[in-house]
Amino acid sequence: MRKSEFLEVPLTEFGRARSGDGVDNKDMIKVLVAYAGKHGGTREIAEVVGEELRAAGFAVDVRDAGEVDSVTEYAAVVVGSALYYARWRPEAVRLLERNTEALRARPVWLFHSGPCGPGANLTRVSLPARVTLLAAAIDAGRTETFGGRLDPALAGGVLEKLMARGSRVGDFRDWDRIRAWARDIGRRVHSRVPI
Numbered sequence: 001m002r003k004s005e006f007l008e009v010p011l012t013e014f015g016r017a018r019s020g021d022g023v024d025n026k027d028m029i030k031v032l033v034a035y036a037g038k039h040g041g042t043r044e045i046a047e048v049v050g051e052e053l054r055a056a057g058f059a060v061d062v063r064d065a066g067e068v069d070s071v072t073e074y075a076a077v078v079v080g081s082a083l084y085y086a087r088w089r090p091e092a093v094r095l096l097e098r099n100t101e102a103l104r105a106r107p108v109w110l111f112h113s114g115p116c117g118p119g120a121n122l123t124r125v126s127l128p129a130r131v132t133l134l135a136a137a138i139d140a141g142r143t144e145t146f147g148g149r150l151d152p153a154l155a156g157g158v159l160e161k162l163m164a165r166g167s168r169v170g171d172f173r174d175w176d177r178i179r180a181w182a183r184d185i186g187r188r189v190h191s192r193v194p195i
């Protein structure tokens with residue numbers, strides 16, 4: 001199925017949540033938010049995206065991209081990676097590579113987090129070449145760039161310590177923008193406007 005055909009298929013055709021935690025969520029549409037990073041900054045973005053999607057009425061799994069084998073149980077998928085040396089983390093790239101066909105059949109949103117320092121939130125970073133090809137194969141929409149976080153206390157190794165200095169140090173994640181983006185995804189899935 002092409003993504004354009006998503007509009008024609010009832011959401012009920014996709015996986016629905018099984019009940020768990022004593023909550024009867026069997027009628028909720030499942031959404032996956034997968035993330036890849038090194039120091040937790042991208043995971044926290046994914047968690048906030050997940051929070052907003054839950055508030056919008058979806059059953060959301062927020063999972064480490066490296067632990068996702070299949071996406072077929074989800075009606076929509078969000079994949080985010082930290083940027084390191086202008087690249088995506090390998091776990092996120094592998095998720096896209098291994099699930100290209102299934103992702104092509106679902107609405108998919110991509111984001112990456114990285115820019116730090118003054119102007120971090122005005123910066124739009126292009127997808128790395130490999131991910132550009134995968135995004136085209138998946139027919140994903142435009143990738144969102146979110147500011148990142150550089151904390152010298154978390155820096156391991158010489159290069160990370162060199163990066164985590166000066167005006168780049170700090171938390172440049174714009175939570176309002178991240179939440180607004182997630183709410184927009186929720187609206188689009190509900191209203192069947194994929195991307």
Ligand SMILES: Cc1cc2nc3c(=O)[nH]c(=O)nc-3n(C[C@H](O)[C@H](O)[C@H](O)COP(=O)(O)O)c2cc1C
Nearest residue numbers: 037038039040041042082084085086114115148149
């Ligand atoms: C060694 C190193 C290289 C980085 N390279 C980039 C980069 O190429 N582009 C970018 O926007 N951010 C870059 N960053 C910033 C990280 O993407 C940012 O700190 C991000 O929030 C890290 O996410 P994480 O905590 O999930 O690992 C780099 C950071 C480090 C420490």
